[in-house]
Amino acid sequence: MALMRILHHWPLDPFSREIRLALAEKALEFETRIEKVWSRPEPLLALNPAGTLPVLIDDGAGVRLTVCEAGPIAEYLEEAYPATPLLPKNPAERAEARRIANWFARKYDGEVNAYLLHEKLEKGAQGLGAPDPKALRAGRDHLKWHLEYLAGLLENRDGLAGPRYCLADISAAAHLSCADYLGDVPWDQFEPARTWYARIKCRPAFRAILADRLPGLDPASHYADLDF
Template identity: 45%
Template structure:
């Protein structure tokens, strides 16, 4: 049995879930409260991080490494370009969203509004929330800049870069922290990716104590 140990509002888990679903690799989803540092989970990944993918007899961690592994063992449909320049651009943008966007936006907004309550670490820090909202405007403008010249973020074909970005944004959309009116081209991009069959399980996610807005699962938002 293939299994993915994940948390519903983990963008890194979501990126792997999107890759698995796009490649039609079926997995059982096991929700993991990774911050509790359960001994069984630490045996799967001593780093104590999610996602962790059990694929056959293999246990794999680190979302970027997992996604590239999936690309190598299941190359169709492709999520990486064939040419070196194209692969570089995808990896650059995956790094942008996994690192810069996550630190500047997701950690500050989702971390304060959701994970502080879920983990029992206190109340939201308004300074972080304001900083995250300000950074979000910059990132949405950067995405608009890319999408004005390309059909998808890294080029004219859907790629892992789009899934990395959508994974982060979908978590923030769950708590209504994305201003979709800021850019029509970004909103259109998200509508396209949100309509893909691979996205369906994300739209069904529920986190106890937090109800998503009505537009979250609406394909015509």
């Protein structure tokens, strides 16, 4: 039987993107299933009772495993496929990489995604009306603050958690790439963050992310541009 690996995802879900990137960096082939998460589809709820994405079905270890949520999937992939590690070896850098991934999963998600993605994508998909300009402004303000924080980290190092590209960069790039699709990232005000993101955009693992097109919503004109 052929190896089966399926990722249930949604193209502009940052957590799904994090795992698409992680799988691609590890050169693990996978099929994708797009889930309209806002309509809480029964088959998805049967896989993940939280009704959230991504969900990975993996036969790689010989038995079929269902792994839910970006954080747990990333840890699973590290353990099951250690050949191309996404976490640094050194305990201090490892803790730093997880801290930053956690920062995006909780802090950035609550302060940026909950405004920008909710207003621009989720409300439309759920028929909840037009984006609230006040909420959009708040999301963009928070985003600037996060970019400033990233720029500070990048003053002393090439990657967000240390000298090498790792899960911290993958997680941050996955989240920022969604805001960038929507044209909400003011790259010109945050040069160190732009240089960092430009390097990531060139990685082969990022190609599928840059090729995403949401029906009825084109990305910002610079979105897939490697020299933006």
